[in-house]
Amino acid sequence: MNRDWWVWPGPSSRRHQADRSIFVTTLILLVIGLVIQYAIGPAVTAGTDGISRNFYFYRHFASILIGFASLYIAWKVPIKSWIRLSPWLLAAGAALSLITIAIDGIASRWIQIGFFSFQPVEVIKLAMILGGAAFILQARQNNNFTSSWRPVSQLLYALVGATFLVVILQRDFGSWFVIAAVVMLMLFVGGFSLKLFGMGVLIASLLASVFILSTPYRRDRLNTFLNPQADCSDAGYHACQAVIGVGSGGLFGRGIGKSVQVYGYLPEASNDSIFAVYAEIIGFIGSLLLLALYYRLFKSIYIIAQRSELLLRLIAVGILTWFSLQSAMNIGAMIGLLPLKGITLPFVSYGGSSLMLVMFATGIILQISAYTVYSYEKTEDNTPGRRRVRRTRYATRYNRPGN
Numbered sequence: 001m002n003r004d005w006w007v008w009p010g011p012s013s014r015r016h017q018a019d020r021s022i023f024v025t026t027l028i029l030l031v032i033g034l035v036i037q038y039a040i041g042p043a044v045t046a047g048t049d050g051i052s053r054n055f056y057f058y059r060h061f062a063s064i065l066i067g068f069a070s071l072y073i074a075w076k077v078p079i080k081s082w083i084r085l086s087p088w089l090l091a092a093g094a095a096l097s098l099i100t101i102a103i104d105g106i107a108s109r110w111i112q113i114g115f116f117s118f119q120p121v122e123v124i125k126l127a128m129i130l131g132g133a134a135f136i137l138q139a140r141q142n143n144n145f146t147s148s149w150r151p152v153s154q155l156l157y158a159l160v161g162a163t164f165l166v167v168i169l170q171r172d173f174g175s176w177f178v179i180a181a182v183v184m185l186m187l188f189v190g191g192f193s194l195k196l197f198g199m200g201v202l203i204a205s206l207l208a209s210v211f212i213l214s215t216p217y218r219r220d221r222l223n224t225f226l227n228p229q230a231d232c233s234d235a236g237y238h239a240c241q242a243v244i245g246v247g248s249g250g251l252f253g254r255g256i257g258k259s260v261q262v263y264g265y266l267p268e269a270s271n272d273s274i275f276a277v278y279a280e281i282i283g284f285i286g287s288l289l290l291l292a293l294y295y296r297l298f299k300s301i302y303i304i305a306q307r308s309e310l311l312l313r314l315i316a317v318g319i320l321t322w323f324s325l326q327s328a329m330n331i332g333a334m335i336g337l338l339p340l341k342g343i344t345l346p347f348v349s350y351g352g353s354s355l356m357l358v359m360f361a362t363g364i365i366l367q368i369s370a371y372t373v374y375s376y377e378k379t380e381d382n383t384p385g386r387r388r389v390r391r392t393r394y395a396t397r398y399n400r401p402g403n
Helices: 020-044 055-076 079-104 121-140 150-169 173-189 194-213 216-226 237-248 274-306 310-334 353-369
Strands: 111-113 116-118 376-378 384-386
Touching: 020 055, 020 274, 020 353, 055 353, 079 111, 079 121, 079 150, 079 310, 079 353, 121 150, 121 173, 121 310, 121 353, 150 173, 173 194, 173 310, 194 216, 237 274, 237 310, 274 310, 274 353, 310 353
Parallel strands: none
Antiparallel strands: 111 116, 376 384
16 A cells, blocks of 8 residues: 555455445434424424425435535545545635634534525534545554654644634534544544553643633533533523423324424524424434434444444444434433533534535445455355354455465
């Protein structure tokens, strides 16, 4: 393999059919999100003149269509092309973030393009995963990867830049936390020194503490999390209403179109608080079903990460961390296990750039699954057999004994 990651020749195994279960699970999650958006549409648009009751449903559906286009492109365009583009994607995300700040001031995060809202930090997340995986692969070719920061210095510089841009200028602590966690876990999986890795985690934890304690509204959110019922009429209002929404769903839910919290009680009902609305409508059993779908998706990505070559494994780990951490942060905040943070629930929350980039990343995962190499072992009758029976008809000639 060439030493420069931008001329990486591509996966070493032959391409076969992608893991269809990932696509099916993603499709089911999208349908669930679409149904919930349709159910709460009349309530969200209530009191708004000149807007159809299905206005947000149609916009969400359009975002899903755009997302499917991005998924297909990410799936079919060779992954080495996306890796080569990752520095440009990172630069574009940073430039767009600065443009939003220049137009609307500090803490601005979105650009409105027609009906489509675009959040540049989502591009930064994807670029950090693709570019970070490439830098780690390049660093592994150096003898001092496990004993020095130098081989991954460019990746760390990018993380520092993202910290300044996302936390200091855009005031988006949740997105920064996801980016930092993605980079740290990719370094860990890539074989980085445990000592230096521990130092990195400590530095990130200290920075997170500073970011929280130095900002009044973040301190308020932390206090609300520690004692959510102390002031349900003001600082703890969102947290209290979220728990009420989840609890009022009971075992089987109120039913489609019967949500109460969505009528102005629960802030950001179609987006950040979507799980509380879902739990109110579908109930505890439906919530377990949603969690099972996420578990199925994350487990599939985990298996792919285990059985891929290093570069593809790092990308899969980065995307898995991105998806699972955002899901945990969103759901955990709605049930009172984590502080509130404005972060979306993948595939279910109201669409925009978050939905489009999550689906794009899913397309990347589908492409990686098409290069996954499955292992074999000898059976009792001395014939080749699988340790794990998964899509035997798609196995490549490179993973059989003797190849």
